[in-house]
Amino acid sequence: MSREPEDRMRRRRRTGNGAKAGSADSRRTRRRPVDSSRSADPGGSSGTSSRRSRDSSRSASSASSRPGASRRGTARTAAAARRTGRRRQPLRWPLARAEFRxxxxxxxxxICASVFAGRLVEVQALDTQAYAEKAASRFTSTVELPAERGVLTDSQGTLxxxxxDAVMITAxxxxxxxxxxxxxxxxxxxxxxxxPEAYRAALTKPDTRYSVIARKVPVATYVKIAxxxxxxGVYGIFRQTDPIRLYPEGETAAAVLGFVNSEGEGAAGFEMAADENLxxxxxxxxYESSSGYRIPLGRNVVEPAVNGVSYELTLDAAIQSATERRxxxxxxxxxxSSASAVVMNVKTGEIVALANTPGFDPNSPSQANxxxxxxxxxxxxxxxxSTGKVLTMAxxxxxxxxSSETRLxxxxxxxxxxxxxxDHWDHGLINLTARGALVKSSNVGMIMINRKLEDGVLRDYMKDFGIGQKTGVEVPGEATGLLPDEETFDSASGDRIAFGQAYSTTAVQMAAAxxxxxxxxxxxxxxxxRSATGPDGQPVEVDHGESRQVVSExxxxxxxxxxxxxxxxxxxxWLAAVDGYNTxxxxxxxxxxxxxTQKYDSFTTSFVGVAPAEDPTLLTYVVMQDAEGSGTSDAAPPFRDIMEYALPRYGIPPSTxxxxxxAIDW
Structure with missing residues (x-):
């Protein structure tokens, strides 16, 4: 079998490759049935080309068996392929029958129709409202209608x-x-x-169509600008609501009223404490809109704003202003370095004046110290x-x-x-009544009185008076003060509390006590x-706390x-005596x-008093920090002047x- 290809190659060289190949092809054609799918070639050369291809393959195989024949066989095969115009058959995937497809x-x-139908049912039947609202929202614009902040007045109706009304200018x-x-x-x-040149940056701000130019501009001013x-012929300047909070009395009661921030929210004082209601x-x-513009006669829904609660305070602006000036x-x-004063109606607990100096203007809080x-x-x-000695005596x-006449x-x-x-003055052994110990403001006398009390009694009374506790006055930041607790309170604490040390208090807390x-x-x-009124004109309940009996009448x-x-x-x-009133x-x-300095090298000087003494009505408590004198020289004169103004204003008749x-000694 191995010698047949060699004989065939010899015959081809002798007789010519073309003739022998044709004769061999004819013999193979007679021996093999013709594939009808190949005979359809219009040139009639399909079968012949196939046989020639197979002969060429065999020749190449025979030649490869001889040394050095590999390259010659490959070249001949490629040449034969080019002569016969052989083409590579396309790749075909077998597919199922047409019925299956x-x-x-x-x-x-x-499946696709079911998915679409299910989605249609969801949109049209199950979630109709949700999708309708979603579609409507694309054509609906909503703007906020600001509520008007409540007003504050004093007890006499002063605003x-x-x-x-003011606006924010935008561009x-x-x-x-x-x-x-x-x-x-x-x-x-x-x-x-x-x-004014600062406006240029906002007017030329890149990559935006909105820029704030100025805030809190009165409406009348904006109208002139527009x-x-x-x-x-300048277009592109707009406005938004941006109301201004005004304090007509300027610095009067500024620390009490507080102020609002740039967003109109209470940032200090009563404005902050009552911000939610105010x-x-x-x-x-x-409303329905398109491309940012309202559609005429389109759907329009308005939910009105509910204005804030207005408050009538217990302050009297006239007394407040006079107190601050004094x-x-x-x-x-x-x-x-600073001074404070509390003017209070003792029968109601209403604070008539709550003054602090130095002060500030709440209309311009950013400029204040x-x-x-x-x-x-x-x-x-x-x-x-020594003002605490009043509580010790009580x-x-x-x-x-x-008793007031106990001898000491x-x-x-x-x-x-x-x-x-x-004591604050040098003396030897002196005979004073309890009244005299208070009049002379004797520290030693107060310690002696405290030592007559049972253990813890003075502390219990101090607690009843509200010392070391917040009073609940309606402004933020109230300090608690300090009163030693039962575990740390001892006889030494009681001795010092008796003459006004070893505990701390605030002016409001002390005045109330x-x-x-x-x-x-x-x-x-x-x-x-004093009272609060809702936007509908109806009174709003105000919690004033509960009164309590702290000592007997x-x-x-x-x-x-x-x-x-x-x-x-x-x-x-006597510098504190109010003209015409027993004080x-x-x-x-x-x-x-x-x-x-880490030393006790400065003083708190104060005076607390009431008038008329036969029927106490108004109390004034003046406190000064780091003053150069004493309570008598520093605080008593302003106490007197404040009371001489406040008592007649309240219609309180002079003492008759x-x-x-x-006597204070014995």
Missing amino acids: LRAMMVVLA LATTE DPTLVAEDAGVIIDVLAKYIDDPD DELNSL SGTPGTES LQQAMEENGA PDDMFNRAVTYAYEPG AAIDSSTI QIPGSIEAGGSTVT VAGVVNGGVYNPPTLV ETSEAVVDMMTSVVGPETNT AGKTGTAQKFNTE KKADYP
Whole structure:
């Protein structure tokens, strides 16, 4: 079998490749049946080409068996392929029958139709409302309707805080950038701004169609600006509602009222404490629109805004202003760093004036000194000093430990808590009544009285008076003060508390405590709110806290009588006597710890008093920090001047009978 190809190749060389190949092809054609699918070639050469291809393959196989014949065989095969015009048959995938293909296509179409039908049912039947709303939302615009902030008035109807219509000026930089210079000139003409050129950055802001130019511009001012720009043919300036909060009384009661921030939210004072009620609830307006424009006669739904609650405060703006001016004068005269005053109606707990100096203008809070924006009468805690002796006397008398005429032999000094305590004047052993110990403001006498009390009694009374507790007055940031707890309270603590040390309080807290003692023993929580009115004109309930009995009425009368002796004609405190009114009061001068020097080298000076003494109605408490003198010299004179203005204004008649001043020694 292996020699047959070699003989064939020899014959081809002798007789010619073409003839022999044709003869061999003819023989193969006769031996093999013709494939009908190949005979369809129009040239009639398909079968011949196939046979020639097979012969060529065999020749190539035979040649490869001889050394050196591989390359010659390959070349001959390629040449033969080119001569015969052989083409590579296309790749064909076998497919199923047409019937099967049709059924598969029908199944696919049925699945698609089911999916579409299910989605259609979901949209048209199950979630009709949701999809309808979604579609409608694409053509609906909603804008917020701001609520009007509630107003604040004083007890006499004077407007303390109100809202004025104003706008925010905005621009579309793509429309106004080329006219920036013209617009700046117009804005500078109507808006008081130290740097009008600052508007240029907003007017030429790139890659945006919205830019804020100015805020809190009165409506009347904007109208003038808009009219002039229209006359110049400038378009692209717009407006948005941006109301201004105004405080017509300026600095008066600024620390009490507080102010709002740029967004119109309460940021300090009562504005902050009552912000939720003052703000009200914004409304909305929804309307159909297209390309940002309202569609005429389209659907329009309005949910009105609910305006804020308005408050009538207990403050009297006239007394408040007079108190602040007098405090400022006293502060400057005595070199004090700050001063506070509380004027209170002891029968109701209403605060008539709550003054702090230095102050600020709430219309321009950004220009104020941050240190002057605190409501010190509420936020600052300190040791009260001798004004606290009023509370010690009330506790001792109410507990039946002493009376106003109890006799005391008071030495020049006394040991307490490991240190020696003396009085503010040098003396040897003196005979004073309890009244005299209060009039003379004897620290040693107060310690002796405290040591007559049972353990813990003084602390319990102090707690009842509200010391070391928030009063609940309606402004933020109220300090708690400090009263030693039962675990740390000991005899040394009691000795120092007796004369106004070892505990801290605020001006409002101390004023309320003394007011409770002198008001027949009834403590009324201090309040700044007289009433509130809703946007519908109906009253809104205000929680004023609950009154409580802290001492008996007899104790109250005894303490007021003793305080009247303090302001007697033969005492140094006559400077506090209110002309025409029997006055009861007590001075205070407390050492103050200086955080800078780490020493007790400054003082808190104060005076608390009520009038008329026979029927206590108004109480005023003046406190000065870092003053150069004493409670008598620093705080008593402004107390007197404030009361002389406030008592007649409230229609409180002068005293008709002069007070008695019993002896203070024995």
